Amino acid sequence: MQAPNHTSIALTILALAGLSGAAIAKTGGSSLRIDVLPLKAGMYVSSGQDCRFPANAGIRWYDGKGLNGSATHDCRSKIVKRLGDAYVIDQNCIDAPSVGGPRSSERQIITVRSPRRFSLKIGRDSTEYGYCEPGGHLPAPGEAAR
Numbered sequence: 001m002q003a004p005n006h007t008s009i010a011l012t013i014l015a016l017a018g019l020s021g022a023a024i025a026k027t028g029g030s031s032l033r034i035d036v037l038p039l040k041a042g043m044y045v046s047s048g049q050d051c052r053f054p055a056n057a058g059i060r061w062y063d064g065k066g067l068n069g070s071a072t073h074d075c076r077s078k079i080v081k082r083l084g085d086a087y088v089i090d091q092n093c094i095d096a097p098s099v100g101g102p103r104s105s106e107r108q109i110i111t112v113r114s115p116r117r118f119s120l121k122i123g124r125d126s127t128e129y130g131y132c133e134p135g136g137h138l139p140a141p142g143e144a145a146r
């Protein structure tokens with residue numbers, strides 16, 4: 001009988017964990033949980049923005065790890081609490097559009113309306129965002145449930 005392939009087993013476990021909305025990574029003998037939101041990866045713009053020409057302040061990019069803005073990168077979201085469709089997260093980002101810059105953390109509330117729409121609340125300010133298709137248009141409200 002052939003010995004089990006541990007790499008294949010680990011990849012299968014990671015794939016199954018990803019289907020459940022969380023991934024588990026093995027690091028130095030301990031497990032590390034990486035929280036993810038049930039959003040489609042890609043570019044989002046605030047309501048009223050055109051996907052082809054959005055203002056920098058109205059852009060968010062979800063990469064499956066965090067919600068980056070036009071002036072931040074390498075963002076990592078940690079889910080603190082879930083209340084229905086609302087996720088209280090601590091987001092940690094590098095405060096610079098590309099290389100370098102200091103890291104900062106911020107508490108946010110993200111309410112997922114669908115895999116393509118969410119609201120982002122920081123402090124008292126709340127903004128709605130919609131996913132931008134690669135072709136450059138925001139999905140119509142009827143498309144939001146896909």
